[in-house]
Amino acid sequence: MVDLSVNIGKLRMRNPVMTASGTFGYGFEFDDFIDVDSLGAIIVKGTTREAREGNAYPRMAETPMGMLNAVGLQNKGIDYFVSDIYPRLLKYKTHVIVNVSGSKIEDYLYVAEKLNDLESIPAIELNISCPNVKTGGMAFGTSCDSAAEITKAVRKAYDKTLIVKLSPNVTSVTDIAQVVEDAGADAISLINTIMGMAVDLDSRKPVLSTVTGGLSGPAIKPVALRMVWQVCNAVKVPVIGLGGIMSAKDALEFILCGATAVQIGTANFIDPRISQTIVRDLNTYFEKNNLKSIDDIRGTLITS
Amino acid sequence: MEVRKLIEDFSISNKYFLNAETFVLELKHTNMLPPIAPGQFVEVAVENAPHTFLRRPLSIHHVDYENNIISLFVKIVGEGTRKLSLLQIQDKVNMIYPLGRGFTLEHKKKVLLTGGGCGIAPLLYLADKLKENLCEVDILLAGKSSNDILRADAYKKFGHLLITTEDGSLGEKGLIIQHSVFKNNLQKYARIYSCGPERMMQAVARLAKAAKIPSEVSLENTMACGIGACLCCVVNTKNGHQCVCTEGPVFDSSELEDFQK
Numbered sequence: 001m002v003d004l005s006v007n008i009g010k011l012r013m014r015n016p017v018m019t020a021s022g023t024f025g026y027g028f029e030f031d032d033f034i035d036v037d038s039l040g041a042i043i044v045k046g047t048t049r050e051a052r053e054g055n056a057y058p059r060m061a062e063t064p065m066g067m068l069n070a071v072g073l074q075n076k077g078i079d080y081f082v083s084d085i086y087p088r089l090l091k092y093k094t095h096v097i098v099n100v101s102g103s104k105i106e107d108y109l110y111v112a113e114k115l116n117d118l119e120s121i122p123a124i125e126l127n128i129s130c131p132n133v134k135t136g137g138m139a140f141g142t143s144c145d146s147a148a149e150i151t152k153a154v155r156k157a158y159d160k161t162l163i164v165k166l167s168p169n170v171t172s173v174t175d176i177a178q179v180v181e182d183a184g185a186d187a188i189s190l191i192n193t194i195m196g197m198a199v200d201l202d203s204r205k206p207v208l209s210t211v212t213g214g215l216s217g218p219a220i221k222p223v224a225l226r227m228v229w230q231v232c233n234a235v236k237v238p239v240i241g242l243g244g245i246m247s248a249k250d251a252l253e254f255i256l257c258g259a260t261a262v263q264i265g266t267a268n269f270i271d272p273r274i275s276q277t278i279v280r281d282l283n284t285y286f287e288k289n290n291l292k293s294i295d296d297i298r299g300t301l302i303t304s
Numbered sequence: 305m306e307v308r309k310l311i312e313d314f315s316i317s318n319k320y321f322l323n324a325e326t327f328v329l330e331l332k333h334t335n336m337l338p339p340i341a342p343g344q345f346v347e348v349a350v351e352n353a354p355h356t357f358l359r360r361p362l363s364i365h366h367v368d369y370e371n372n373i374i375s376l377f378v379k380i381v382g383e384g385t386r387k388l389s390l391l392q393i394q395d396k397v398n399m400i401y402p403l404g405r406g407f408t409l410e411h412k413k414k415v416l417l418t419g420g421g422c423g424i425a426p427l428l429y430l431a432d433k434l435k436e437n438l439c440e441v442d443i444l445l446a447g448k449s450s451n452d453i454l455r456a457d458a459y460k461k462f463g464h465l466l467i468t469t470e471d472g473s474l475g476e477k478g479l480i481i482q483h484s485v486f487k488n489n490l491q492k493y494a495r496i497y498s499c500g501p502e503r504m505m506q507a508v509a510r511l512a513k514a515a516k517i518p519s520e521v522s523l524e525n526t527m528a529c530g531i532g533a534c535l536c537c538v539v540n541t542k543n544g545h546q547c548v549c550t551e552g553p554v555f556d557s558s559e560l561e562d563f564q565k
């Protein structure tokens with residue numbers, strides 16, 4: 001019997017496959033295609049203190065093997081989440097994790113405190129890496145001081161599993177990872193989208209209303225792998241790898257580099273069944289290769 | 305009632321070109337098709353096209369339940385649509401469907417359908433269903449010249465066909481809103497449906513509004529997922545940003561901010 005289970009902080013997941021925030025809605029959008037409960041966990045949309053309309057259309061541009069988005073954290077706010085969405089999420093038996101976003105420390109705290117009280121939300125993912133909001137967001141994730149400050153503050157207000165999601169738009173991702181670990185994060189996830197841009201030659205205008213946006217999809221996988229590998233070598237807490245994963249093979253590459261779990265993002269748009277397919281294919285790979293648990297392969301990259 | 309969304313392989317049972325850049329694809333499934341509303345769309349996976357990473361949204365042009373065939377009416381504008389045009393009979397095409405909300409179907413009323421460009425795609429199935437509902441269907445197709453008026457014979461089966469071309473090579477001469485149908489007694493219609501370039505739909509919606517007739521339009525914008533998961537496809541409505549892929553693509557024009565100007 002293959003045992004794919006992994007631990008992320010206090011969270012025990014039946015397998016390492018999670019879905020990435022902003023690419024999986026609230027899970028409901030995928031009920032027609034897969035059994036959401038077959039996944040290790042799902043991470044729902046970025047949730048902020050106040051409702052946000054997000055950025056103006058156009059918010060998406062397709063690019064070679066990827067896409068740029070500038071959604072800008074459109075969501076109805078934490079109070080609406082608690083009153084209207086949370087009750088509907090109770091049907092899921094798998095872990096539901098909320099991605100917490102904001103532009104001020106007080107806002108992150110407000111949201112984290114509300115989520116701390118929700119029994120069926122066992123963890124939060126702190127998004128200090130969103131490139132698509134004007135103030136805050138990514139700003140917290142691009143300096144060691146602010147990353148430490150916000151992680152510490154939220155750690156105090158939140159007792160359950162705290163995952164901090166890092167931005168790739170930094171000079172040294174390991175420096176940020178280390179301060180976030182020291183500040184009390186239970187786990188680190190990376191990468192968020194890479195800041196990018198698309199231009200329409202005919203109109204001589206940027207494609208996105210915000211000019212720049214966040215790049216995701218297979219195009220960013222090499223960067224993501226590199227950063228996950230570096231961070232895994234720099235911290236002790238579990239690392240959740242993501243960025244361009246389209247298959248179990250991709251997921252295993254992240255695990256080889258040291259990731260304890262993975263998140264599936266943009267791939268959900270191409271094939272809404274992909275997350276479940278990856279769970280199945282991981283099982284097959286483990287069986288074929290006589291692997292008993294994730295630890296048999298995690299971090300076993302041969303570099304010399 | 306929400307119909308379950310499916311992701312399935314179809315095989316091409318027929319393909320024919322209407323002009324150099326427009327073609328119809330008929331896609332056959334082995335099983336019975338689910339109920340599909342006119343105005344709904346599919347997300348097609350385009351294989352072996354390096355610059356086509358995302359699926360392509362295409363309106364459902366017609367449904368043949370007897371033979372389990374969905375037809376698409378496609379205009380070649382880039383690599384994805386070009387790759388689709390090169391597919392051969394028997395080739396497999398993977399689709400997510402049926403997506404979005406379709407048109408409101410009137411019963412036993414007189415209705416007007418207006419379309420231009422590849423915007424006429426969803427109107428054929430709409431006309432079919434409205435006729436089934438015993439509506440009296442007028443269909444106004446518009447184009448720059450007679451070469452742009454495609455599938456006229458197919459549309460004629462389901463209603464009374466009206467045509468307008470900018471150069472007057474077929475039907476009345478002028479823009480769509482200059483057609484005589486808008487000049488006399490528009491109130492005889494219970495609803496006006498329109499699909500085509502946004503400017504055209506806005507102009508039609510304005511006339512409908514002036515005549516106090518409900519009008520529905522079908523929007524196209526850039527989509528990543530087509531199932532409400534990414535929030536990329538928003539349009540400004542009276543209720544803020546809404547996703548075209550789930551709340552639309554069909555909207556009552558009175559809900560859309562850009563249609564109030």
Ligand SMILES: Cc1cc2nc3c(=O)[nH]c(=O)nc-3n(C[C@H](O)[C@H](O)[C@H](O)COP(=O)(O)OP(=O)(O)OC[C@H]3O[C@@H](n4cnc5c(N)ncnc54)[C@H](O)[C@@H]3O)c2cc1C
Nearest residue numbers: 360361362363377378379381382383384385422425524525
């Ligand atoms: C709900 C919906 C229904 C649609 N129904 C049909 C249909 O029935 N028949 C049909 O031919 N097309 C339809 N479209 C448009 C179709 O999706 C695009 O033409 C197609 O995705 C283009 O892909 P491509 O790879 O060929 O071109 P690309 O290389 O992606 O684009 C070529 C050019 O077209 C522009 N473009 C691409 N997509 C759109 C769009 N959605 N709106 C405006 N400009 C665009 C691009 O900016 C670019 O300049 C629909 C779109 C939506 C959202």
Ligand SMILES: Cc1cc2nc3c(=O)[nH]c(=O)nc-3n(C[C@H](O)[C@H](O)[C@H](O)COP(=O)(O)O)c2cc1C
Nearest residue numbers: 020021022046069127191192216217243244265266
């Ligand atoms: C449309 C879209 C919306 C996203 N929204 C969020 C979000 O709200 N919060 C967040 O932390 N990351 C968000 N992301 C980033 C993804 O969770 C993920 O980090 C990134 O896309 C890289 O993974 P991928 O290449 O597998 O998609 C979003 C990504 C996309 C494409």
Ligand code: FES
Nearest residue numbers: 527530532535549
């Ligand atoms: S295209 Fe993803 S939400 Fe509409």
